[in-house]
Amino acid sequence: MKKVALFAFLAAAGLQAAAQNVVITGKVTNPESDSIELAVPDNPFDARAKKVFALLNEKGEFRLAVQVDKPVLADFSNGEDGTTLFLQPGDNLDVRFKGDDILTSIKFKGQGAAENTYLREQEIKFEENEGYQVLPDNIYMREAGFVKFIDAKKEDQDDFLKKYIAKGTLSETFKKFAQAQIDFTWANDRLTYPDLREKIVFADKRLVMTPAYYNFISKLDLNNPVALMSPVYNDFMMNYIDYLAAETKMKKTDLAYFYNIFELAKTKLKGPALNLLQARIIYESCKGGHIGYTERMLNEFNQTSNEPKFAALLTEAYESNKSFAIGSPAPNFTLTTINGDTVSLEDYKGKLVYLTFWETNCGLCLMDMPHAQELTRKMASQQIVFLNVGMDKDEKAWRTMVKGKSLAGVQGLGKTAAEDLRKLYNLPDGPAYFLIAEDGNFLSTKPKRPSNHGATEEIAQSFGKAANTATALNK
Numbered sequence: 001m002k003k004v005a006l007f008a009f010l011a012a013a014g015l016q017a018a019a020q021n022v023v024i025t026g027k028v029t030n031p032e033s034d035s036i037e038l039a040v041p042d043n044p045f046d047a048r049a050k051k052v053f054a055l056l057n058e059k060g061e062f063r064l065a066v067q068v069d070k071p072v073l074a075d076f077s078n079g080e081d082g083t084t085l086f087l088q089p090g091d092n093l094d095v096r097f098k099g100d101d102i103l104t105s106i107k108f109k110g111q112g113a114a115e116n117t118y119l120r121e122q123e124i125k126f127e128e129n130e131g132y133q134v135l136p137d138n139i140y141m142r143e144a145g146f147v148k149f150i151d152a153k154k155e156d157q158d159d160f161l162k163k164y165i166a167k168g169t170l171s172e173t174f175k176k177f178a179q180a181q182i183d184f185t186w187a188n189d190r191l192t193y194p195d196l197r198e199k200i201v202f203a204d205k206r207l208v209m210t211p212a213y214y215n216f217i218s219k220l221d222l223n224n225p226v227a228l229m230s231p232v233y234n235d236f237m238m239n240y241i242d243y244l245a246a247e248t249k250m251k252k253t254d255l256a257y258f259y260n261i262f263e264l265a266k267t268k269l270k271g272p273a274l275n276l277l278q279a280r281i282i283y284e285s286c287k288g289g290h291i292g293y294t295e296r297m298l299n300e301f302n303q304t305s306n307e308p309k310f311a312a313l314l315t316e317a318y319e320s321n322k323s324f325a326i327g328s329p330a331p332n333f334t335l336t337t338i339n340g341d342t343v344s345l346e347d348y349k350g351k352l353v354y355l356t357f358w359e360t361n362c363g364l365c366l367m368d369m370p371h372a373q374e375l376t377r378k379m380a381s382q383q384i385v386f387l388n389v390g391m392d393k394d395e396k397a398w399r400t401m402v403k404g405k406s407l408a409g410v411q412g413l414g415k416t417a418a419e420d421l422r423k424l425y426n427l428p429d430g431p432a433y434f435l436i437a438e439d440g441n442f443l444s445t446k447p448k449r450p451s452n453h454g455a456t457e458e459i460a461q462s463f464g465k466a467a468n469t470a471t472a473l474n475k
Helices: 113-127 143-166 172-200 213-219 225-229 231-247 257-265 271-288 291-304 308-324 363-378 395-404 455-460 465-473
Strands: 020-029 035-041 049-055 061-068 072-078 081-087 092-098 107-111 334-337 342-344 352-358 384-390 410-413 432-436 442-444
Touching (some): 020 035, 035 061, 081 113, 092 113, 113 143, 113 172, 143 172, 172 213, 172 225, 172 231, 225 231, 225 271, 231 257, 231 271, 257 271, 271 291, 291 465, 363 384, 363 455, 395 410
Parallel strands (some): 020 092, 352 384, 384 410
Antiparallel strands (some): 020 061, 035 049, 035 072, 072 081, 092 107, 334 410, 352 432
């Protein structure tokens, strides 16, 4: 089974070095494809990676080389199967495996062999062993039982690593990386346990944790540059800042949420750790936050951070997402309604607009339809317009359904629009929903669907939200 890519950020203090070649040679028995792929991530936020390929010869042998300037985790694969390698500048690694069973058959020699052998054996013993997994069974435990389980797992992992360290073959950098992986996997599992349990054991009440439950966080050195070596650290820190926000009653639905946790991070972290978390917050805000707050954070980060790679990545993310960001203008369009009227999106400025794109032959659209009608009727007296755009090429089918079902709201045909609405709104297959504020800017590009029981509440909380946010941003 191919492992999910682990992005690696190992540029902790003292680990940056001049780029050196990593050479990987080896042989594949029963190959799944005619080549080897090595994907080396360049940053902790983007799934894109620098990819290097090597063709297998008639004996299944290969050789590839890639330059790295710091220790990295890289995805190594043959066909659909693969694994993760730990690579350091100057490594010269020989890798041999069966293409149809990489995990249990892979063997290493050369510089880097000890570290990668540890990774494989650790994975088999702990990650592939259901007895050590939180899901599916151990999540049902109550607090005391879960703490006992997760602490025992960490103790076993610590002992396993100590035995490898005693052999004297692991590099100092890798020892720190391996320990950070253990520490922050343990911490992340403990931190996310209450929320995860509530989602999985949905028939049960949310557990009220004892006051001492979260004391484990105080045992972690969140600012230690060594911790930044672990990819799990990145996930833990986002979960941790969300936990702190919840403790102070911040709501994720607030348009200033990302900015608020950006500021909150300053009270807990400093140096490279702060840069890393704030960059991750900005990156997430680029994808789902208010553009005004994203701009504010990005400007501050560019002035105070000494991470040019982060700055370049964040600027790219901002530019690629700004057209459909919360707070950006919703693209205007003009179309003809079922009654023959010509309307444009701009006609509805001053009111909320719940914009729907749908088709008569779309199953999900039809499932949502009765809920959409109920929602429209329920909010008929509110300052909101339900603008429904049929994307059918067959106008007759659209008219038949709209009139036959007496569909409420404004019903228009996308075919009559002067603009190409699919390109204008980057529409996917199936239904698409947008919530547009009174000022004509996006409030949400993925609001709750009409069939979601929270749709009414989301809309009710949206009246005047854009104006309040504009006022806050101008302070």
